[in-house]
Amino acid sequence: MPQMQLPIFPVGVTNINPNLAFSKQDGRVTYFNGLMPVFFHDQNDVRTFRMITAQFCVNGNTRQAEIARAFGVPLISVKRAVKLYRDKGPAGFYATPRRRGPAVLVPEVLAQAQQLLDQGLSVSQVAARLGLKADTLSKAVRAGRLHKATPLEQTRPENHPQEASSKSQRSAEDAAAPMGMGATNTSDRVWAGLGLLDEMAVDFKPSLDVPNAGVLLALPALLVGGLLRHTEKYFELPRGYYGLKSIFLLLAFMALARLRSVERLRYCAPGEWGKILGLDRVPEVRTLRAKIEHLSDAEHPTQWSAQLCNDWMAASPQSAATCYVDGHVRVYFGEQTKLPRHYVAREKLCMRATTDYWVNAMDGQPFLVITKEVDPGLLQVLENDIIPRLENDIPNQPTKEELAGDPLRHRFTVIFDREGYSPDFMGRMKDRHIACLTYHKYPGESWPQEEFTAQQVRLANGNLVEMKLAERGVLLGKKVWVREVRKLTDSGHQTSILSTDYRSDLSCVAAAMFARWSQENFFKIHA
Secondary structure (H helix, E strand, O other): OOOOOOOOOOOOOEEEEOOEEEEEEOOEEEEEEOOEEEEEEEOOOHHHHHHHHHHHHHHOOOOHHHHHHHHOOOHHHHHHHHHHHHHHOHHHHOOOOOOOOOOOOOHHHHHHHHHHHHOOOOHHHHHHHHOOOHHHHHHHHHHOOOOOOOHHHHOOHHHOOOOOEOHHHHHHHHHOOOOOOOOOOHHHHHHHHOOOOOOOOOOOOOEOOOOOHHHHHHHHHHHHHOOOOOHHHHOOOOOOOOOHHHHHHHHHHHHHOOOOOHHHHHHOOHHHHHHHHOOOOOOOHHHHHHHHHHHOOOOHHHHHHHHHHHHHHHHOHHHHOEEEEEEEEEEOOOOOOOOOEEEEOOOOEEEEEEEEEEEEOOOOOEEEEEEEOOOOOHHHHHHHHHHHHHHHHOOOOOOHHHHHHOOOOOOEEEEOOHHHOOHHHHHHHHHOOEEEEEEOOOOOOOOOHHHOEEEEEEOOOOOEEEEEEEEEEEEEOOOEEEEEEEEEOOOOOEEEEEEOOOOOOHHHHHHHHHOOHHHHHHHHHHO
16 A cells, blocks of 8 residues: 655745745755655746746646746746647747748838829728738838828829729619628728728719719819818717718718708719719718717817808908898708797798808808807897807907097998897997998988989999998987988989998998898808
8 A cells, every 4th residue: 555645845945735845045946846856947047947837737746826826927827838838848948939020011012002002092902902901001101101192193094094984884883782882892891890990081983974073163162161171170080981071071062962951862872972072982871960960069060160260250351340140040841859930031931940140241251150049139149149259250350449549440340131220239339349230220201312422332242333322420219329321223212221330431331231132142042
């Protein structure tokens, strides 16, 4: 009958388990099975330490957790050592480690990648053709070793030798798209779905008979007007197929094509609209609504609009000094909310709507718009919303010292229709050195025609016209002294204008008031 071995170890050792222990002395680690030393190695020899402890675990002399606890090493390191021992034996711990292979983007590969990028292919498309990772090419682009083709380069004839596609060909391709109607760019959409694509680059291709493609003629005007200006400062979209530029351009083109709601995009060919944007197709209505909701979060749209307003006024300070203000009822046809009813003159009905108060320059160009779901009236919107903004935004206003030295001088002029007629309001604006110009709501009797003289009046568009004008001073409502200017028409009708602009010439006052047709035309175009 075999005898049981007693767990007797030398003095000063550290036990791993009842049968195995070790000691560290003079830079050497010695392992004991009872009183008998079974192995040793230098204390700094990590490879041998991992090999012998893995061997103990594989032979059943100890457990992995006991090694980790006795030596204070991570358990995962012990597990990796045991796996290496089982796979390759003791030699696996002393094999030369594999070093990083040669660079993937060698000059030849870089040249091929750049050639494909110059042809207008996206980074993911180039990576797929060359069998590379998209991240590798993206890092090279960010480092400047590669560069993406600009939209102008992508649309050059030499980069697109293929013939222009017809509408019937595109319809067949869109219908056969594996990811839905028009979604022919499968590879980039997969990359976008995995979160590996910031946004899809524009890629225009020769196409014939694209519906509504005429909106592209307005693109230079949209860009000059600031459609994409400051967008990256105030807006941000998550990484995906459709970026900020695509969404903003799509909404602008929809407005130009008279698609007055996002819902109407459902009844348009998505692939054909995609060709206008340089994409395979436009987003689905649900996706577009989600992106609009994301962009509309917080106060970013208001801040962006205010920034553009400042830019427009700074670019034309003389035009900004004369502002036309008028309300425009915008009918709401949705069902998401119950808006108050407003009287819509063109429909001669009371309908659910909002009221937009526009502030325009003399030539009809818009500066800003304020939307009211519950309309308090032009006077309240003027005094509480529009005037404070104009006081802050209009450039080159006179200083307090200049205004104090000349009581008749005004900071700027606001022009509005009879809805804003109020002697009290005009008096308050006069105290703030803001000139008002409006039609007289109660003109009274006609003036003698002998008072009228022919005047040469230069309109906002630069044309010179002849008007018969007359002027009187009037104490309006026994509260504020105003200038009353009347125009005599060929039929004998007299149009009465009230103004607190005491410095401008008679013809300038008439020209400013009768140029309101430019704003009315603006409303007619956008109705």
